[in-house]
Amino acid sequence: MKLSEAKEMDHRGWNVLINCLINTIETILKNANYDLEDKNKLKVEVDQIKEKYGGLRFYYHTYCDESIEPEEGPERNRIGSWDGYFHMIEGAVWMAEDMSTNICEYCGNPGKLRPDGWWKTRCDRCEEEQKVRL
Numbered sequence: 001m002k003l004s005e006a007k008e009m010d011h012r013g014w015n016v017l018i019n020c021l022i023n024t025i026e027t028i029l030k031n032a033n034y035d036l037e038d039k040n041k042l043k044v045e046v047d048q049i050k051e052k053y054g055g056l057r058f059y060y061h062t063y064c065d066e067s068i069e070p071e072e073g074p075e076r077n078r079i080g081s082w083d084g085y086f087h088m089i090e091g092a093v094w095m096a097e098d099m100s101t102n103i104c105e106y107c108g109n110p111g112k113l114r115p116d117g118w119w120k121t122r123c124d125r126c127e128e129e130q131k132v133r134l
């Protein structure tokens with residue numbers, strides 16, 4: 001799915017986190033594709049966003065048309081290779097996945113990873129509410 005579609009989905013407590021991640025990816029793409037004639041040459045598509053072992057998992061793929069990677073020369077020197085941008089995106093995703101284990105996945109308040117039974121990242125209040133329900 002497109003980044004814009006992933007942004008519109010409801011990720012409950014992780015909405016802000018995921019929106020920040022997608023905004024960051026969009027900024028990286030904008031910089032990567034800055035003032036080239038055909039915009040959005042380097043692209044990201046989201047494969048799946050889910051929770052696993054209490055943490056966010058953001059699966060995506062990057063792609064671009066190899067033929068438009070700048071040739072050696074002044075343009076290439078200014079932009080560099082796309083590889084650097086791939087690594088920046090990778091780093092942003094790692095950061096968001098790491099942060100997710102400190103954000104309650106239900107309400108977005110500060111939470112912690114609770115490795116009892118099903119691993120979940122919850123705040124104290126959501127943890128209590130969950131126990132009452134059981």
Ligand SMILES: [Zn+2]
Binds near residue numbers: 107125
């Ligand atoms: Zn909560």
